[in-house]
Amino acid sequence: MLKILCCVKQVPDVDKMHMDPETGSIVRAGVPAILNPQDAYALSAALSIKERFGAHITLITMGPPAAEAVLRECLAVGADEAVLVSDRAFGNADTLATSYTIYSAACTRGKFDMIFCGTESLDGATGQMGAQLAQRFGFSQVTSTRLISSVDETSQTAVCERALEDGTETLEVSLPCLFTVEKANYPARIPNLKGKMAARKAAIAVVSSDDIPELDRSRIGDPGSPTKVPRMFPPVMPEPGVIIDEGSAEANAARLIELIRNAGGAANG
Amino acid sequence: MNFTEILIAELGSGKVLTGDDISSDFRHDECRGVSGTPDAVVLAADTADVSAVMKLCCEHNVPVTVRGAGTGQAGGAVPVNGGIVLSLINMNKILGVDEAAQCICVQPGVLLGQLKDEAERHGLYYPPDPGEKTATVGGNAATNASGPCAAKYGKTRDYVLDAVIVLSDGTTARLSENAGLGCVLGSEGTLGVITELTLRLIKKPAAETMLLFPFLDTESCISAAVRIADEGFAPAAVEYMDTDMVEFSAKVTGEPVFPVSMDGERCAATLMVTLVGDDEDAVMEMLERIAELGEELECMDILVGDTPVMMREFTAAHDAFHTSVESSAAHSAEYNIAVPTSRMAEMIGFAKASGEKLGLKVMCYAHTGSGGMHIYAVADDDFAERSAALADEVYAKCRTLGGDVRGEYGIGCAKVMYLSAGEAGRFLELKSRFDPKGILNPGKAAK
Numbered sequence: 001m002l003k004i005l006c007c008v009k010q011v012p013d014v015d016k017m018h019m020d021p022e023t024g025s026i027v028r029a030g031v032p033a034i035l036n037p038q039d040a041y042a043l044s045a046a047l048s049i050k051e052r053f054g055a056h057i058t059l060i061t062m063g064p065p066a067a068e069a070v071l072r073e074c075l076a077v078g079a080d081e082a083v084l085v086s087d088r089a090f091g092n093a094d095t096l097a098t099s100y101t102i103y104s105a106a107c108t109r110g111k112f113d114m115i116f117c118g119t120e121s122l123d124g125a126t127g128q129m130g131a132q133l134a135q136r137f138g139f140s141q142v143t144s145t146r147l148i149s150s151v152d153e154t155s156q157t158a159v160c161e162r163a164l165e166d167g168t169e170t171l172e173v174s175l176p177c178l179f180t181v182e183k184a185n186y187p188a189r190i191p192n193l194k195g196k197m198a199a200r201k202a203a204i205a206v207v208s209s210d211d212i213p214e215l216d217r218s219r220i221g222d223p224g225s226p227t228k229v230p231r232m233f234p235p236v237m238p239e240p241g242v243i244i245d246e247g248s249a250e251a252n253a254a255r256l257i258e259l260i261r262n263a264g265g266a267a268n269g
Numbered sequence: 270m271n272f273t274e275i276l277i278a279e280l281g282s283g284k285v286l287t288g289d290d291i292s293s294d295f296r297h298d299e300c301r302g303v304s305g306t307p308d309a310v311v312l313a314a315d316t317a318d319v320s321a322v323m324k325l326c327c328e329h330n331v332p333v334t335v336r337g338a339g340t341g342q343a344g345g346a347v348p349v350n351g352g353i354v355l356s357l358i359n360m361n362k363i364l365g366v367d368e369a370a371q372c373i374c375v376q377p378g379v380l381l382g383q384l385k386d387e388a389e390r391h392g393l394y395y396p397p398d399p400g401e402k403t404a405t406v407g408g409n410a411a412t413n414a415s416g417p418c419a420a421k422y423g424k425t426r427d428y429v430l431d432a433v434i435v436l437s438d439g440t441t442a443r444l445s446e447n448a449g450l451g452c453v454l455g456s457e458g459t460l461g462v463i464t465e466l467t468l469r470l471i472k473k474p475a476a477e478t479m480l481l482f483p484f485l486d487t488e489s490c491i492s493a494a495v496r497i498a499d500e501g502f503a504p505a506a507v508e509y510m511d512t513d514m515v516e517f518s519a520k521v522t523g524e525p526v527f528p529v530s531m532d533g534e535r536c537a538a539t540l541m542v543t544l545v546g547d548d549e550d551a552v553m554e555m556l557e558r559i560a561e562l563g564e565e566l567e568c569m570d571i572l573v574g575d576t577p578v579m580m581r582e583f584t585a586a587h588d589a590f591h592t593s594v595e596s597s598a599a600h601s602a603e604y605n606i607a608v609p610t611s612r613m614a615e616m617i618g619f620a621k622a623s624g625e626k627l628g629l630k631v632m633c634y635a636h637t638g639s640g641g642m643h644i645y646a647v648a649d650d651d652f653a654e655r656s657a658a659l660a661d662e663v664y665a666k667c668r669t670l671g672g673d674v675r676g677e678y679g680i681g682c683a684k685v686m687y688l689s690a691g692e693a694g695r696f697l698e699l700k701s702r703f704d705p706k707g708i709l710n711p712g713k714a715a716k
Contacts, residue, residue, distance in 0.1 A: 015581070
């Protein structure tokens with residue numbers, strides 16, 4: 001049976017977040033944590049493989065104990081087991097330290113044929129995790145995957161489609177392979193009540209730094225993170241546009257002329 | 270001086286638009302096929318402005334059409350008889366929030382979305398929500414707007430503690446719940462002009478979960494809605510969603526969210542139920558009870574949206590029904606009615622069959638708690654006569670089922686012809702007392 005690793009992340013709900021314009025810091029108070037939406041698409045792709053070809057899906061996330069919630073959310077739609085990589089020693093990690101930690105922890109769970117990741121996270125949005133993990137595992141990788149049309153476990157190959165700026169690329173890839181997944185054919189799954197109830201009671205494996213043999217502690221957490229963020233600031237928002245919808249092309253044109261005339265009048269003083 | 274010059278002399282030229290300065294926006298609202306040209310538009314800044322306008326219009330017998338954001342669907346804000354459009358859109362100040370008393374005081378031009386956000390900033394909640402967040406609160410009060418949550422929380426009227434009303438002769442009065450306010454709310458700008466509202470707020474339930482129940486047929490879906498209501502779950506909303514509606518909207522938005530089939534079998538409809546409770550445990554207890562009820566409901570599955578993302582997606586997909594029809598159908602019409610929940614399946618079946626006979630695609634969604642129904646007909650061509658014929662059939666059937674043709678949008682001028690003689694007579698008798706000269710929104714609500 002195919003063994004799939006699906007990487008997920010708990011992120012702050014950015015729709016509820018705002019930035020303090022004075023300090024540039026993100027105000028997180030009272031902001032709920034959610035499953036990174038892109039990771040929901042990755043999980044949807046993994047579930048699609050499981051449904052069509054049979055597979056065992058292992059979820060993995062690194063985060064505080066509260067990150068267990070997103071693992072239960074993923075178990076509810078059909079993932080088989082979940083691993084929470086959690087330890088204060090892993091805190092303040094950049095992508096380099098995170099990919100090393102995830103890789104090291106995942107290796108304690110056996111070998112995988114396929115790894116699924118979101119294209120990027122809602123908070124950091126570096127888009128680096130998939131590529132870094134593929135490199136660490138020594139897997140081939142397909143970014144921006146739109147569709148995995150077939151998987152042949154015997155020949156260890158898969159055929160997939162990848163989104164390009166000007167079209168779609170069809171690839172045959174060797175397994176093991178890491179895929180970062182786009183939403184196109186893999187919208188987030190909605191759990192059913194039965195799955196939700198079962199996920200509430202499911203056991204979740206917690207992996208700490210002590211549980212990972214031969215872990216290089218200089219490569220995890222803050223000491224292992226060369227990336228520093230000196231300052232954050234909100235983006236400058238452009239002026240909002242105007243939607244003209246007067247009910248007909250003629251009325252739209254008349255309204256447009258009126259707006260241009262008014263703008264010209266204002267500009268001319 | 271002509272009347273426009275009199276207005277300008279009273280209010281100043283900055284508040285009075287005439288001629289080419291009147292944007293075409295003021296000639297219509299969102300009701301298709303209804304338009305009118307005002308002689309002037311007054312952009313009122315406060316109650317004194319409104320009072321001055323009404324006094325002058327009363328003296329000179331000039332019709333006045335009060336307007337908020339123009340999002341109405343029944344032509345209520347359209348100056349079909351010319352005269353003055355009295356825009357309250359600049360009266361958009363939040364005058365104060367009393368957290369201890371749980372109330373907020375606003376001018377009528379505040380948008381519903383702003384009101385809800387302001388309440389939330391104070392840890393409170395304003396429940397009435399017809400869906401259109403860019404509608405003004407004044408417009409909501411004038412039409413007594415409701416929406417999906419009306420069954421649990423009530424309509425706009427249930428949240429108005431008091432209001433400042435300017436009567437047709439310019440007299441200003443602060444009316445409370447027990448002092449005639451009820452007549453003005455929902456009267457669609459025909460009895461008085463609302464210039465200030467004190468609204469009740471409540472504490473928002475701490476926990477919320479949305480459930481989807483797909484069904485093979487409409488009858489089972491509506492029966493389940495009745496059963497869920499009877500079981501005492503007190504859901505915030507129980508929405509009926511026709512699969513034709515779901516598919517149409519998903520195609521337009523490109524964001525399919527709701528199921529259209531389960532294990533290869535097409536659903537006829539889906540119920541979307543919003544459960545609320547004081548804490549997560551209370552909601553979980555309800556979920557456990559619903560799980561036990563599952564088989565009796567005869568649904569195809571029970572899907573759970575309990576994360577902020579999922580709930581936002583459900584809500585956005587539901588909110589998109591109306592705009593998807595408006596924005597993409599070559600020709601469309603909406604028949605907005607309310608019928609007793611137990612008769613909804615019959616109403617839906619009738620509308621679909623009638624539409625089919627006329628060659629129109631009919632789809633709908635409905636608030637099963639309050640009985641409010643949004644029935645749409647779409648077609649590529651030759652629409653006007655067929656949609657009018659369907660309107661006649663739908664509104665007549667609504668009456669035979671003990672329903673209300675007002676629905677949620679009010680009567681405006683779009684549904685005047687469907688009022689019964691008794692309803693029209695009672696309204697006109699009331700109007701003659703409030704507005705003896707008949708200058709406030711003439712031709713609306715009844716004639």
